[in-house]
Amino acid sequence: MQFENNLEFAQKLDQKDPLHQMRNEFHIPQQSDGNDEIYLCGNSLGLQPKRTEKYLNYELSQWQKYAVKGHFSGDFPWMPYHEFLSQGFANLVGANTKEVVAMNSLTANLHFMMVSFYRPTPTRHKILIEDHAFPSDHYAVESQIKYHGFDPQESMLLIKPREGEEAIRPEDILKLIEQEGESIALIMLPGVQYYTGQVFDMAAITQAGQDKGCYVGFDLAHAAGNIPMKLHDWNVDFACWCSYKYLNSGPGSVAGCFVHQKHHKNKDLPRFAGWWGHNQSTRFKMENTFDPMESTEAWQLSNPPILSLAAIRASLDTIEQAGGISELAKKSKTLTDYLRFLLTEELGDDIKILTPTEDGAYGCQLSLTVDTHGLDGKTVFERIEAAGVTGDWRYPNVIRIAPVPLYNTFEDCYRFVHILKQSLQQ
Structure with missing residues (x-):
């Protein structure tokens, strides 16, 4: 797929996504202003399905x-x-x-x-x-x-x-x-x-x-x-x-x-x-x-x-x-590829992606290190968190980001990358 680096394109991908409605099956954490968090931490703790309360x-x-x-x-x-x-x-x-x-x-x-x-x-x-x-x-x-x-x-x-x-x-x-x-x-x-x-x-x-x-x-x-x-x-x-x-x-x-x-x-x-x-x-x-x-x-x-x-x-x-792991994997590849595209387009050499690029060598997690302006990764992580992004920090210098196909959107990826770009500024 030929990706584009703009919000309208991300929203069009969401509109065409056959799994987009699955997001409604989960409780999305809220920011203090009442908007949804950009939750990209399913590799550490997944969100709660709405049916969980009923089953319990x-x-x-x-x-x-x-x-x-x-x-x-x-x-x-x-x-x-x-x-x-x-x-x-x-x-x-x-x-x-x-x-x-x-x-x-x-x-x-x-x-x-x-x-x-x-x-x-x-x-x-x-x-x-x-x-x-x-x-x-x-x-x-x-x-x-x-x-x-x-x-x-x-x-x-x-x-x-x-x-x-x-x-x-x-x-x-x-x-x-x-x-x-x-x-x-x-x-x-x-x-x-x-x-x-x-x-x-x-x-x-x-x-x-x-x-x-x-x-x-x-x-x-x-x-x-x-x-x-x-x-x-x-x-x-x-x-x-x-x-x-x-x-x-x-x-x-x-x-x-x-x-x-x-x-x-x-x-x-x-x-x-x-x-x-x-x-x-x-x-x-x-x-x-x-x-x-x-x-x-x-x-x-x-x-x-x-x-x-x-x-x-x-x-x-x-x-x-959602159709099982095969359907989730299809969306996951497009979602993660789009995130990698945006990171490369917007941030270039300012961040390094540790996760391999070869097909079959990655899932939905991308591991990032920051290498710009003398900023350390933990400072950048704290800034994106303050801006409404929940990711995952791993010592000594990795920010783990996981767009999960069950509940994350292409717009999540787009907004995260622009928040990350702003957080790299002194």
Whole structure:
């Protein structure tokens, strides 16, 4: 598409956008003057769908009406409630419904997955992650290595961008796997790198790792609800994601987990077990011999918090209303490309975009650094925030901006860039 740098063009794009009305399905934060914020922070916390309140109130009414009988009563009984999310999760990550489950939090799920899929030996003990991983992932990996009696200095294999570059070249990841594969027990990389917004080639990484005998898992915190995926077809061993960013389920909401069906019947696979992972048909016999379900539900520990799951169900239904991840991805590419065009046209060398430009290497997040007039990025971030833009600051010098296709507009992008331009002035 040939873009134009004017407000009328942005408004025409919004008028032609088949998803434009989805914005009305969300609560948009207001500025002090009563106008909508320019909310470009869905990569950190998604906005609240309007149906969320209805779904939560329904469960509160069930609790009032039925008390403990609510586990088996009503349209959405609590005992199997996580199953009501399975199809929505499966559609988002490219899985079958037996391969996904809502449980725990993201980092807890990564730990539980490493219990099963990080099985180090004296010769194969390394975990490959990116050098600038999200800190919680780094801490989790380091602690798992120590728990197994290995030295993180030797067993944590960090992949870095080349000198002077921000993104990691895909060929460098594959080259490192080829070189070090015999010593790697687990590859655990992001689907989308949180700092730069780079999308990793999960299919190629999975094949390269498994060809070398490695297990391969992904942190999809910034990928789920952002980019289309095919975890089952790619043969990924496991993946975990949170649900409060692009899935709009509220702060600290329950996370999601994928385990490929090829592992479901392996009862010898180590795991930390709990009663909600026990065979559903005999769970309430209360026996002490663990019989894991033949699905990703076998990794569950406890009955989940229903109010949080209700918020996830509201979000998944909203995504389905929009046509699913494929329709969102179509708009996302145009929306993000338009934002990049405007940044380049208006600001040129005054800002640097860290996020790669190649098709398939970015989702809806663009990571920006400021390099002009002696201003530091935090000052610029504070100025745009004061002008009604909610973005995201990440130390040491990155402003993350994410135009989310569910509720952001082309006009949002246009107005943000002009506010950013004004904020660069002394």
